[in-house]
Amino acid sequence: MPTVSVGRDRLLHALGRTYSQEEFEDLCFKFGIELDDVTTEKAIIRKEKHLEEEDPSEDEEVIYKIEVPANRYDLLCLEGLVQALRIFNGLDPIPTYNVANISKESMLKMHVRTETSQVRPYVVCAVLRGVTFDEARYNSFIDLQDRLHQNICRRRTLVAIGTHDLDTIKGPFTYEALPPPQINFIPLKQTKNFRADELMEFYKSDMKLKKFLNIIEDSPVFPVIYDNSRTVLSLPPIINGAHSAISLETKNLFIECTTTDLTKANIVLNTTVAMFSVYCARKFEVEPVEVIYPDGKSYICPDLSLYQMVVPLPYITSTFGVSLSVHEVAGLLNKMQLHTEPSVSKEKQTIFTIYVPPTRSDILHPCDVAEDVAIAYGYNEIPKMKLPSLKPQSLNQFSDLIRTEIFEVGDVVLLNETKDVGASNRRYLAALYCGSTSGFELIHGLVDRFMEVIGTPFVAPGDRTGYYIQSSDEPEFLSGRQANLIYKGKQIGTFGIVNPQVLDNFDIPDPCSFVELDMESFL
Numbered sequence: 001m002p003t004v005s006v007g008r009d010r011l012l013h014a015l016g017r018t019y020s021q022e023e024f025e026d027l028c029f030k031f032g033i034e035l036d037d038v039t040t041e042k043a044i045i046r047k048e049k050h051l052e053e054e055d056p057s058e059d060e061e062v063i064y065k066i067e068v069p070a071n072r073y074d075l076l077c078l079e080g081l082v083q084a085l086r087i088f089n090g091l092d093p094i095p096t097y098n099v100a101n102i103s104k105e106s107m108l109k110m111h112v113r114t115e116t117s118q119v120r121p122y123v124v125c126a127v128l129r130g131v132t133f134d135e136a137r138y139n140s141f142i143d144l145q146d147r148l149h150q151n152i153c154r155r156r157t158l159v160a161i162g163t164h165d166l167d168t169i170k171g172p173f174t175y176e177a178l179p180p181p182q183i184n185f186i187p188l189k190q191t192k193n194f195r196a197d198e199l200m201e202f203y204k205s206d207m208k209l210k211k212f213l214n215i216i217e218d219s220p221v222f223p224v225i226y227d228n229s230r231t232v233l234s235l236p237p238i239i240n241g242a243h244s245a246i247s248l249e250t251k252n253l254f255i256e257c258t259t260t261d262l263t264k265a266n267i268v269l270n271t272t273v274a275m276f277s278v279y280c281a282r283k284f285e286v287e288p289v290e291v292i293y294p295d296g297k298s299y300i301c302p303d304l305s306l307y308q309m310v311v312p313l314p315y316i317t318s319t320f321g322v323s324l325s326v327h328e329v330a331g332l333l334n335k336m337q338l339h340t341e342p343s344v345s346k347e348k349q350t351i352f353t354i355y356v357p358p359t360r361s362d363i364l365h366p367c368d369v370a371e372d373v374a375i376a377y378g379y380n381e382i383p384k385m386k387l388p389s390l391k392p393q394s395l396n397q398f399s400d401l402i403r404t405e406i407f408e409v410g411d412v413v414l415l416n417e418t419k420d421v422g423a424s425n426r427r428y429l430a431a432l433y434c435g436s437t438s439g440f441e442l443i444h445g446l447v448d449r450f451m452e453v454i455g456t457p458f459v460a461p462g463d464r465t466g467y468y469i470q471s472s473d474e475p476e477f478l479s480g481r482q483a484n485l486i487y488k489g490k491q492i493g494t495f496g497i498v499n500p501q502v503l504d505n506f507d508i509p510d511p512c513s514f515v516e517l518d519m520e521s522f523l
Helices: 008-017 023-029 041-048 078-088 114-118 135-150 196-205 210-215 261-278 315-322 326-335 366-377 395-402 438-451 500-505
Strands: 003-007 034-040 062-067 108-112 122-128 159-165 173-178 222-225 230-237 251-258 289-293 298-301 305-312 338-346 351-355 409-417 423-434 467-471 477-487 490-500 513-518
Touching: 003 008, 003 078, 003 135, 008 062, 008 078, 023 034, 023 078, 034 041, 041 078, 041 467, 062 500, 078 261, 078 326, 108 122, 114 173, 122 261, 122 289, 122 298, 135 159, 135 261, 159 230, 159 289, 173 251, 196 210, 222 251, 230 251, 251 261, 305 315, 305 366, 315 326, 315 351, 315 366, 326 338, 326 366, 395 409, 395 423, 395 438, 423 438, 438 490, 477 513
Parallel strands: 108 173, 108 289
Antiparallel strands: 003 062, 034 062, 122 251, 159 251, 173 222, 222 230, 289 298, 305 351, 338 351, 409 423, 423 513, 467 477, 477 490, 490 513
């Protein structure tokens, strides 16, 4: 689940009232999110650098770290959180997002060249006019891009976002793919001109950008976006050009998203422009851009139209077992930013036509609508029912018990040629410790605690009545600092200090210890 860090004072000011921490936690729970941690910027830095804890000073800004659902991309910034919570509290109406009514001739154009199909074939664009930034808004804009890149964009492999000061560039624009030596520009935060192949070498030592190089480095051509005077806007998905860098003074924003998945790119673009069109001179208005492909087809984006879905009232109420009136359901859906129009079908059944805004890409099925009604109604208000005909599976009961004592339990997929699909699921327990020291003794202690909880004794090697450990030689662990876990004569797991090469592959700077074991072996 993604975690969004926002300044407490700015958040509460935007919400229009003062909440105690307990009151805000209660609001989060009612809305279906969670206040995960309360900290400060300096405390976060001290933790990252493994420095000693200090008492926070009065001038340190309090940071709320809020956990949000992975598919609620509109909640990945303060603007989205504030908008959703204010509507939930009945303070604001659901916003109407508008695409500016300008002629096709007046629109900015993005021409896509044929060669882009070799590496990253699609692009979508939009313009925000008359934006007013301050430092907090600017930082939130940058943070949203980072969170989208890590989430729906899958670390830029599917979508890469480029944002540019429109007043420094001139359309029409072209999206091309060229051999790396033919691309020259000054990248963001640099003063030197680089060829694209030189730039790839340069960023291999950059902790942030080196993780994205593999997306295009083996391609014979690199994607690149130019303006009308051949100024490079971006080399997606790696870096933007310095010439069009945005700043606090930027008033007109040009946004481009290059992609291998057009559906996800449209979600990313819609989320970005919807969240920050609130700061435009014309609130919630976005200027469209025409994207023209080599085959002559053209598309105008973004598409901010409402998506319609028809859901019967009985389906909603039966899903979570509460009888509600038409008016009550409509009111609850409105709190969750969903417009509704009730009507009666030919079969004399009450139905709702749901109008889903571009910010709610998570609404895909009637069950999503029913879930929103349940959230707005309040999970704690739903009466508990026990269905006597249903019994929980023993594996699920065991998993629930273990989750109360330790870190994480879930299914993994293993290759299995005996299965018709070539794979099978197994329920595994896993835990990782990461810190200034390896924490091997903590992971070892966790294994012992797990065995104690399930009533399994530690026995001598070869004894099949309990468990014991023996040395192992797995490449993912450090040699001499790892062990197999043997239960009733069968290996069920391994734990140890993670190999430094593995940590380096994942850009993890601190030592780690890890345990993984097969829970189904105990049933």
